Amino acid sequence: MLRLWKWYQNCLATHPVKTQVISSGFIWGLGDIAAQAVTHSTAKPQKHVRYGGSVLLLELVHCEIPLPDEHKELKINWRRVATTTVFGLGFVGPVGHYWYQGLDRIIRVRLKLQPNSFRFVASKVAADGIIFGPLDLLVFFTYMSYSSGKSTAQVKEDVKRDFLPALILEGAIWPAVQVANFRFVPVHNQLLYVNLFCLLDSCFLSWIEQQQDAPWKRWLKSSISFKEEGQGG
Numbered sequence: 429m430l431r432l433w434k435w436y437q438n439c440l441a442t443h444p445v446k447t448q449v450i451s452s453g454f455i456w457g458l459g460d461i462a463a464q465a466v467t468h469s470t471a472k473p474q475k476h477v478r479y480g481g482s483v484l485l486l487e488l489v490h491c492e493i494p495l496p497d498e499h500k501e502l503k504i505n506w507r508r509v510a511t512t513t514v515f516g517l518g519f520v521g522p523v524g525h526y527w528y529q530g531l532d533r534i535i536r537v538r539l540k541l542q543p544n545s546f547r548f549v550a551s552k553v554a555a556d557g558i559i560f561g562p563l564d565l566l567v568f569f570t571y572m573s574y575s576s577g578k579s580t581a582q583v584k585e586d587v588k589r590d591f592l593p594a595l596i597l598e599g600a601i602w603p604a605v606q607v608a609n610f611r612f613v614p615v616h617n618q619l620l621y622v623n624l625f626c627l628l629d630s631c632f633l634s635w636i637e638q639q640q641d642a643p644w645k646r647w648l649k650s651s652i653s654f655k656e657e658g659q660g661g
Contacts, residue, residue, distance in 0.1 A: 436451070436620075440616055441616075444525065445521075445522060445525055448521045448524065448525040448619050448620075449521030449522055451620060451623065452517065452520040452521035452524065452619065452623050453516040453517035453521060454513070454516070455624065455627060456512050457509050457513035459626055461504060464502070464504055464508070465502060511572065511575045512572075515572070516623075519564075519567055519571070520623065521619075524560075524622065524623075528618045531552055531556070532615045535548060535551050539551065544611060549611050552606070552610040553603050553606045553610060556602075556606050557599065557602065557606070561595070561602060562595060565591055565595055565598070566587065566591060569586060569587045569590050570583060573586040573587065598629070606622075609621050609622065
């Protein structure tokens with residue numbers, strides 16, 4: 429493991445952008461495999477039962493009907509893995525590399541804040557949460573919807589359905605992750621640190637997609653709309 433880490437650091441020093449791109453693609457592809465496993469294990473299994481010439485749809489989560497073994501088998505959608513890998517290669521890798529390098533330069537050189545100070549870390553966390561976080565989610569949901577063959581109208585509906593819940597829920601987690609990142613991790617390793625957490629994040633985003641138009645999403649959006657209307661009145 430130590431030898432692998434030294435090899436990675438050497439590659440990072442020699443070819444920083446290429447190394448970040450390849451490692452991001454690999455980690456996001458691996459994360460999607462994990463996400464599919466999570467989706468498979470948390471999805472509500474269904475079974476069609478013929479009764480009196482009609483078909484009853486039974487959700488097995490509510491009844492004690494054993495599911496045949498062949499329906500329990502996890503089959504990886506390698507097309508989706510490839511699609512997610514391309515997202516890591518084409519967006520997370522290059523954009524993330526220049527984002528963390530540029531953010532550090534702006535905060536440290538232009539704003540002249542002392543590295544690792546409270547204002548230094550807080551400024552980075554705030555900028556990341558306001559700019560890069562929402563952009564990353566927006567590009568992810570848009571790209572994944574288009575890559576599945578959906579129309580522009582369908583993509584807009586998917587983004588409207590998934591973006592806000594994901595942004596709110598991630599907003600409660602990622603600031604703490606990024607505080608540790610900006611405080612203790614060297615700049616050239618910050619994207620790798622984030623990508624490793626994205627192994628968990630991709631499972632979460634996959635779960636968000638799987639929820640479709642779940643009641644909790646409708647409640648969350650209606651609550652926010654109600655607050656906005658109240659403030660406007």
